[in-house]
Amino acid sequence: MNDATGMPQRVVVLGGGSEIARALVVRLAAHRLRAVVLAGRDDASLEAAARELEALGVPQVERTRFEANDVADHEALVHRVLERIGSVDLLLVAAGSLGTAELDALTPEVVAQLVGTNFTGPAAATAAFARAMRDQGSGRIVVLSSVAGVRVRRSNFVYGAAKAGLDGFCQGLADALEGTGVQVTIVRPGFVRTRMTAGLAAAPLAVGADDVADAIVRGLERGADVVWVPAVFQVLLAFARHLPRALWRRIPS
Amino acid sequence: MGFGRAAGSVATLHEARTARDVERVVADARAAGGRVLARGLGRAYGDAAQCAGGELVDCTPMARLLELDSEHGVVRAEGGCSIASLLRTCVPRGWFVPVTPGTRHVTLGGAVAADVHGKNHHRDGSFGGHVVALEVVGASGTARVGPGLDPERYWATVGGMGLTGVVTEVTVKLRRIATSRLAVTTERAPDLDACMARLTELDAGHGYTVAWVDGLASGGRLGRSVITAGDHAALDDLPAGMRADALAYDPRTPLSVPVAPPVSLVGRGTLRAFNEAWYRKAPRRRVGEIQSIAQFFHPLDAVRDWNRLYGPRGFTQYQLVVPFSGADVVRRTLELLQRAHVLPALCVLKSFGSASAAPMSFPMPGWTLAADLPLGSPALAGVLDEIDGVVAGAGGRVYLAKDGRLRPELLSTMYPRVAEWRAVCERHDPEQLFVSDLWRRVAAVA
Numbered sequence: 268m269n270d271a272t273g274m275p276q277r278v279v280v281l282g283g284g285s286e287i288a289r290a291l292v293v294r295l296a297a298h299r300l301r302a303v304v305l306a307g308r309d310d311a312s313l314e315a316a317a318r319e320l321e322a323l324g325v326p327q328v329e330r331t332r333f334e335a336n337d338v339a340d341h342e343a344l345v346h347r348v349l350e351r352i353g354s355v356d357l358l359l360v361a362a363g364s365l366g367t368a369e370l371d372a373l374t375p376e377v378v379a380q381l382v383g384t385n386f387t388g389p390a391a392a393t394a395a396f397a398r399a400m401r402d403q404g405s406g407r408i409v410v411l412s413s414v415a416g417v418r419v420r421r422s423n424f425v426y427g428a429a430k431a432g433l434d435g436f437c438q439g440l441a442d443a444l445e446g447t448g449v450q451v452t453i454v455r456p457g458f459v460r461t462r463m464t465a466g467l468a469a470a471p472l473a474v475g476a477d478d479v480a481d482a483i484v485r486g487l488e489r490g491a492d493v494v495w496v497p498a499v500f501q502v503l504l505a506f507a508r509h510l511p512r513a514l515w516r517r518i519p520s
Numbered sequence: 521m522g523f524g525r526a527a528g529s530v531a532t533l534h535e536a537r538t539a540r541d542v543e544r545v546v547a548d549a550r551a552a553g554g555r556v557l558a559r560g561l562g563r564a565y566g567d568a569a570q571c572a573g574g575e576l577v578d579c580t581p582m583a584r585l586l587e588l589d590s591e592h593g594v595v596r597a598e599g600g601c602s603i604a605s606l607l608r609t610c611v612p613r614g615w616f617v618p619v620t621p622g623t624r625h626v627t628l629g630g631a632v633a634a635d636v637h638g639k640n641h642h643r644d645g646s647f648g649g650h651v652v653a654l655e656v657v658g659a660s661g662t663a664r665v666g667p668g669l670d671p672e673r674y675w676a677t678v679g680g681m682g683l684t685g686v687v688t689e690v691t692v693k694l695r696r697i698a699t700s701r702l703a704v705t706t707e708r709a710p711d712l713d714a715c716m717a718r719l720t721e722l723d724a725g726h727g728y729t730v731a732w733v734d735g736l737a738s739g740g741r742l743g744r745s746v747i748t749a750g751d752h753a754a755l756d757d758l759p760a761g762m763r764a765d766a767l768a769y770d771p772r773t774p775l776s777v778p779v780a781p782p783v784s785l786v787g788r789g790t791l792r793a794f795n796e797a798w799y800r801k802a803p804r805r806r807v808g809e810i811q812s813i814a815q816f817f818h819p820l821d822a823v824r825d826w827n828r829l830y831g832p833r834g835f836t837q838y839q840l841v842v843p844f845s846g847a848d849v850v851r852r853t854l855e856l857l858q859r860a861h862v863l864p865a866l867c868v869l870k871s872f873g874s875a876s877a878a879p880m881s882f883p884m885p886g887w888t889l890a891a892d893l894p895l896g897s898p899a900l901a902g903v904l905d906e907i908d909g910v911v912a913g914a915g916g917r918v919y920l921a922k923d924g925r926l927r928p929e930l931l932s933t934m935y936p937r938v939a940e941w942r943a944v945c946e947r948h949d950p951e952q953l954f955v956s957d958l959w960r961r962v963a964a965v966a
C-alpha cells in the first residue's frame with residue numbers, strides 16, 4: 268500500500284535500467300519499499316540495478332522483460348508482475364530514448380520505432396497497468412514526460428513530439444482514473460545528465476538524476492499531479508509555449 | 521478515505537441494514553475469493569477503514585437501538601449505531617456511555633474495533649472493558665462472543681480493527697449520571713513538567729482529565745498547556761435554574777466547513793495566533809465551571825467537516841503511548857517535531873490507567889500524546905520514523921486507528937502480541953477474507 272506520506276511498498280519500473288528510475292527507487296528503498304519489479308530489455312543494466320537494490324536490503328527484487336515496441340506482450344507483462352508481487356502501489360514509466368532528429372536518418376522505420384519507444388509503447392503498457400490498478404482500487408502512476416514535449420524543438424522533434432503524445436495521454440488518463448483510487452503524476456524534467464544525454468552539451472538549467480528523483484519524492488509527498496524539474500520550467504514553458512514560431516526557431520538548442 | 525483525507529482507495533460499498541445483509545456480503549466475497557471489511561463512520565484517521573479493491577460493509581444503516589434496560593443501565597444496539605445517537609436516548613434517562621472518544625460520531629462497532637479510550641481512561645480503562653457481549657459476522661458464520669463467552673475471540677475483536685469480522689450487535693454497560701453537565705476545573709501549566717505533575721494529581725481526584733498542549737511553544741515554555749479535569753455534576757452542583765431540566769441533552773453543530781479549500785488553511789501563522797489566544801484565554805485556575813457533555817467531551821464536533829481545513833493533501837494524527845518510565849519521550853517528540861518544522865497543530869496529553877486484556881489494544885499505563893500533523897511537508901516522513909524509533913525503544917506504541925505510515929518492521933515491537941492475535945484471526949478466517957489497507961500496509965502484505 269501507499270502510506271499517508273505517499274510512500275509505496277510495491278513498485279514496478281518500466282525501463283528498469285534507467286538512471287532516473289534508479290535514483291528514485293533507491294530513495295523509495297529508504298522509506299517503505301518491500302518489493303520491486305524492474306522491467307526492461309537490457310539484461311546488464313537491469314542486473315546492475317537489481318544488485319544495488321538487493322544490497323540496500325529490499326526484500327524482493329524481481330526482473331522481467333519489457334520491450335516498449337512489443338505491445339503484444341504488455342498484457343502478459345501485467346500478469347507476470349502481479350504473479351510475482353501481488354499488487355502495484357507505484358508504476359514508474361521510465362523507458363525512453365532520444366534517437367535522432369536528422370531528417371535523412373528518419374526513415375519510416377526509424378520514426379515508427381522512436382514514436383513506439385517514447386509514446387505508443389509506454390502508453391500501451393500504462394493503460395494495461397492502469398486497468399489492473401483501477402481494479403485494485405488504489406495506486407499511483409508516475410510517468411516521465413519531458414519539457415521537450417511541452418514545446419517541441421527542432422533538435423529532438425521526434426522524441427519531443429512523442430513525449431507530447433505521452434504527456435497528453437497521461438493527462439487524459441489521469442482524468443479517466445478520477446475516483447478510482449489511482450492517481451497519475453506527470454514528471455517534466457529539462458536536460459538531465461544521464462546515459463540518455465551523454466555526449467550532448469548540457470542545456471541551461473541542467474540537473475542530475477538525483478535532482479529529478481528528489482523532486483518526484485516531493486511530488487509523491489505532496490500528491491502532485493505534475494512535477495517540473497527544475498520547478499522554474501513551469502513558468503519558463505508557459506512563456507515558451509506562446510512564443511511566436513519565428514522567435515522560437517532562433518533560440519539555440 | 522480516512523478522516524485525515526490522505527491515501528484514499530476505492531472499494532465497493534455495500535449498505536448493510538441488517539446482520540443478514542452482512543452475512544450475504546461476506547458469503548459472496550468468500551465465494552468470489554475477494555476481501556471484506558466493516559466501515560463505520562470513517563473517523564479513523566488513516567487507512568483502517570479502507571479495503572482497496574474489496575467489499576466494504578457500510579454499517580451505518582444498521583443503527584437501531586435494540587434494548588435499553590433503564591434499571592440496570594445496559595444497552596443492546598446494532599454495530600452501526602453511533603455514540604451520538606446512543607447519547608440522545610440515554611442521557612435524558614440518566615445514563616452515559618462508559619467511554620467516549622473525542623468525537624461522538626463513531627459507531628459502536630468502530631469503538632470496539634479500535635478499543636477506544638476517553639478522558640476517563642486512568643480510572644475506567646478502554647471501551648472493551650465495558651462490553652457484555654458482541655455479535656460478530658465472521659468468515660465462517662455468525663457468533664456471539666463476550667468476556668465470558670469465547671473470550672479468546674472476544675478479545676481478538678476488541679482492538680482488532682475489523683479483522684475478525686463485522687460487529688453487528690453490541691451490548692454495553694452504561695454509567696449512571698444525575699445530570700447532563702460536568703463540573704470542570706481548568707488550569708494553566710507553564711511547561712511540560714508542571715503539566716505532567718498536575719495531571720497526575722488531578723487524576724487522583726477526577727473522573728476525566730486531559731491537557732491541551734501548545735505544540736508550538738518551545739524552550740522554557742515547551743509543553744505549556746491548559747488542563748481540564750471534570751466529573752459528572754451532581755444535582756446540587758447545578759445553578760438553580762438548570763436543576764429542573766438536569767438531564768437535558770441537545771448537542772448542536774452550528775458551524776461547518778462546506779468544501780475543502782484548495783490550499784491548507786492551517787499554517788504556522790494561524791496556528792501560533794490560535795494557540796497563543798487559547799492559552800491566554802484560559803484561567804490560571806478555575807474550579808466548578810459547569811459545562812455540557814458536548815462542550816466537555818466533543819468540542820471538535822462543534823465544527824462539521826473541520827478536517828477539510830487541511831486542504832487537499834490532508835493530514836495525519838500521530839498518537840503515541842509510552843510507559844511512565846519513558847515520560848521524556850513526550851518532550852523528545854515535541855522537540856523533534858519542532859526541529860523538523862512540522863507543525864503539531866493540536867496536541868493532547870493524558871495519562872492512561874491499566875491496559876485491557878485485548879492483545880491489540882492500544883492503551884497501556886503511561887503517557888499518551890496525540891498531535892494532528894499536516895501532510896505534504898518533506899520532513900514529516902523522516903521525523904515520524906525517528907519518533908517511532910524513540911517510542912518503540914521506550915516500550916511504547918502508536919495508535920493504529922490514527923496511523924497512516926508506521927514502518928512494518930516496528931509492528932511486532934510495538935504490539936508484541938500481534939502473532940498470537942493473528943493466529944486467532946486466522947483460525948476463524950483461514951482464507952484471510954477480512955483485510956484492510958491498514959493491515960496490508962503494516963504487515964507488508966500484497
Ligand SMILES: Cc1cc2nc3c(=O)[nH]c(=O)nc-3n(C[C@H](O)[C@H](O)[C@H](O)COP(=O)(O)OP(=O)(O)OC[C@H]3O[C@@H](n4cnc5c(N)ncnc54)[C@H](O)[C@@H]3O)c2cc1C
Binds near residue numbers: 523569627687
Ligand atoms: C476528532 C476525532 C477524535 C477522536 N478521539 C479519539 C479518542 O479520544 N480516543 C480514541 O480511542 N479514538 C479517538 N478517535 C478515533 C476513533 O474513535 C476511532 O478511529 C473509531 O474506531 C472510529 O469509529 P468509526 O465508527 O468511525 O469507525 P471507522 O473509522 O469507520 O473504522 C475504524 C475501524 O473500525 C473497524 N470497524 C468499524 N465498524 C466496525 C464494525 N461494525 N465491526 C467491526 N469492525 C468495525 C473498521 O474496519 C476500521 O478498522 C478520534 C477520531 C476523531 C476523528
Ligand SMILES: NC(=O)c1ccc[n+]([C@@H]2O[C@H](COP(=O)([O-])OP(=O)(O)OC[C@H]3O[C@@H](n4cnc5c(N)ncnc54)[C@H](OP(=O)(O)O)[C@@H]3O)[C@@H](O)[C@H]2O)c1
Binds near residue numbers: 282285361
Ligand atoms: N535524460 C534527460 O535529459 C531526460 C529529460 C527528460 C525526460 N527524460 C525521460 O526520463 C526517462 C528516463 O531517462 P534516463 O535519463 O534515466 O535515461 P536512461 O538511463 O537511458 O533510461 C532510459 C531507459 O529506457 C529504456 N528503453 C529505451 N528504449 C526502450 C525500449 N524500446 N523498450 C524498453 N525500454 C527501453 C532503456 O533501456 P536500455 O538500457 O535497454 O536501452 C533505459 O533503461 C526517459 O523516459 C526519458 O525520456 C530524460
